[in-house]
Amino acid sequence: MTTEKIDNISVATKASVYFDGKCISHGITFADGTKKSVGVILPASLTFSTGAPEIMECVAGACEYKLAGSDAWVKSTAGEKFSIPGNSKFDIRVESAEGYHYICHFG
């Protein structure tokens, strides 16, 4: 099931712009202080690094990702999630013209 909206949060009005605009996200904060982000990756091949562990939840579009130490590209589409360990990295490629729309959960 796809998470179409997130209720009762605060949103940071300034976007975070990565990779010359190929990835754009807005930070959100829950009442209990939990932080996540909502964003989109436009068609591109990118490598991200993690600090805290992350769970990437796809809400629209699709990507393929490859975790550090793996040779396997895995597809992730709307309603699906994948986990990345902390202090690691992952490759992501987006071919869908729609982009890959996501919620990033930390920790």
Place this chain on the structure above:
Amino acid sequence: MTTEKIDNISVATKASVYFDGKCISHGITFADGTKKSVGVILPASLTFSTGAPEIMECVAGACEYKLAGSDAWVKSTAGEKFSIPGNSKFDIRVESAEGYHYICHFG
């Protein structure tokens, strides 16, 4: 004063992507049903059309805009707003590498 965050709202998790990703926004909804959006325009020259009247509030970066029927380019920076009538259009150009980060208020 710059609006750095907006509290107690719902955010649409899927971004709206305009002009091949030069403008990306997320819709937000207040408890009373009021809808706005938060977004960013990356360096580009674009023309937008309005349905409802809009107020564009800059939260970071800068743009120059020109309303329909005007020959004047006007600069708008963080903390400043400008209004566009309904059923109209406006040109916007962003030269700041940071982009033009905004809240769009409708009606």
